[in-house]
Amino acid sequence: MSASGHGSGSGSTWGGGMSLAASGVAASPRTATPVLACHHLTRRFGDRVAVDDVSLEVRPSETYGLLGPNGAGKTTTIRMVCGLLTSDAGDVTVAGRPIGGRTRDGRALIGYVPQDIALYPDLSARENLRFFGRLYGLGGRALDARVDAVLEVVDLRDRAEDRVDSFSGGMQRRLNIGAGLVHEPLLLVLDEPTVGVDPQSRHAILESVRNLGRTGTAVLYTTHYMEEAERLCDRVGIIDHGRMVAEGTHRELVDLVSERDRVELETTGDVERFARACTTLPDVESASASGGLVHVLTGQGRRVLPRLFELAEANQAVVRSARVVEPDLEAVFLHLTGSALRE
Structure with a gap:
């Protein structure tokens, strides 16, 4: 099997988009069944x-x-x-x-x-x-x-x-x-x-x-x-x-979180304690901390924001900025696993 890997970045571009078929090399036979x-x-x-x-x-x-x-x-x-x-x-x-x-x-x-x-x-x-x-x-x-x-x-x-x-x-x-x-x-x-x-x-x-x-x-x-x-x-x-928790097209996966919003809060202080406190709110489905961000999944993104700011102050944390993100794969991952995608 051919092998390759990663290295440090370069400023060179990789253009053309030329396929093997387009370059005159015959394509291999394809089947209707899964490859x-x-x-x-x-x-x-x-x-x-x-x-x-x-x-x-x-x-x-x-x-x-x-x-x-x-x-x-x-x-x-x-x-x-x-x-x-x-x-x-x-x-x-x-x-x-x-x-x-x-x-x-x-x-x-x-x-x-x-x-x-x-x-x-x-x-x-x-x-x-x-x-x-x-x-x-x-x-x-x-x-x-x-x-x-x-x-x-x-x-x-x-x-x-x-x-x-x-x-x-x-x-x-x-x-x-x-x-x-x-x-x-x-x-x-x-x-x-x-x-x-x-x-x-x-x-x-x-x-x-x-x-x-x-x-x-x-x-x-x-x-x-x-x-x-x-x-x-x-x-x-x-x-x-190690487990497959969901599979589908982007649309199918995003539909799993329905109308839920993901709130991202850039936070300093006791970030972990603040994230745990967020889960006590009735409109919050899950919350997790990743680096300096607290990710909150809720069906009432803008409505719950004032209460989140109050919770931060009560739990020795300061919210520097906040944004409400429409459902995406990050929201799907948070919804399915209860935590943000970790590095």
């Missing part, structure tokens, strides 16, 4: 259950977001998806082929991009892509065509002959994703691909991932950034403490 099907995945590490009965499917041309905080079980889940970690229970198939055990047929259909960079720094961009392509049995003109196509996709054709150790962190990130695409997988698995990159590189990565759907590629995308899931993903699965 990825995971059923009841479970994984324990000693007494700790890292992944607890997780099921999900990803369809052709779909970007599926696995959203959750650090430590929620996202990476463990995708490592089982890619056959890098054995599950204690459950099964995974890609295009109907089982993942795991001794068979490698299904794994060849996956492009895996983990969090850690896995490139050869003393090789050029082209040499790295050729290496990963040869791992999948590509050669000759087919390999040359795919390497050229991927260099266009990741906007690195003008740096194709340069050594990777001369690249910025953002450029290395883009090349890593290219390494996951060189064999034109049916399923591309991206584990937190924008961690550690600058905003410009993040924007470019998200735009290019969005364009992959036009080639028919199915994408499994893990993130703990709400805005990435909202912007990029056709469907989102929310995972917390």
Whole structure:
């Protein structure tokens, strides 16, 4: 499986949005059934259950977001998806082929991009892509065509002959994703691909991932950034403490909180005590503290604000600013788990 990871940001852009199909490389056959099907995945590490009965499917041309905080079980889940970690229970198939055990047929259909960079720094961009392509049995003109196509996709054709150790962190990130695409997988698995990159590189990565759907590629995308899931993903699965707590389109998930508002209070002082006190109000469904913010979920956002200010003063806290936010994925997460999405 092709590997890639994260690095420090760069100011380089990743444009073009060119697909492998558009560049003259024939697309792989697609099926009407889900490309990825995971059923009841479970994984324990000693007494700790890292992944607890997780099921999900990803369809052709779909970007599926696995959203959750650090430590929620996202990476463990995708490592089982890619056959890098054995599950204690459950099964995974890609295009109907089982993942795991001794068979490698299904794994060849996956492009895996983990969090850690896995490139050869003393090789050029082209040499790295050729290496990963040869791992999948590509050669000759087919390999040359795919390497050229991927260099266009990741906007690195003008740096194709340069050594990777001369690249910025953002450029290395883009090349890593290219390494996951060189064999034109049916399923591309991206584990937190924008961690550690600058905003410009993040924007470019998200735009290019969005364009992959036009080639028919199915994408499994893990993130703990709400805005990435909202912007990029056709469907989102929310995972917390190893369990899938909700799944659906953005609209379907937001509908779970109905007309509830999320109130964000920038607070100093005893923030934790203030958050606990907020839960005593009859109109407040949940409240949690994250850094200097107190997140309150309520059906009466503006109406409850004066009482929240009074509670802050009574609980040795000072509210510096407050805003009422219409329902979004942050509100969904708060509603389902009782806490804000933690880093």
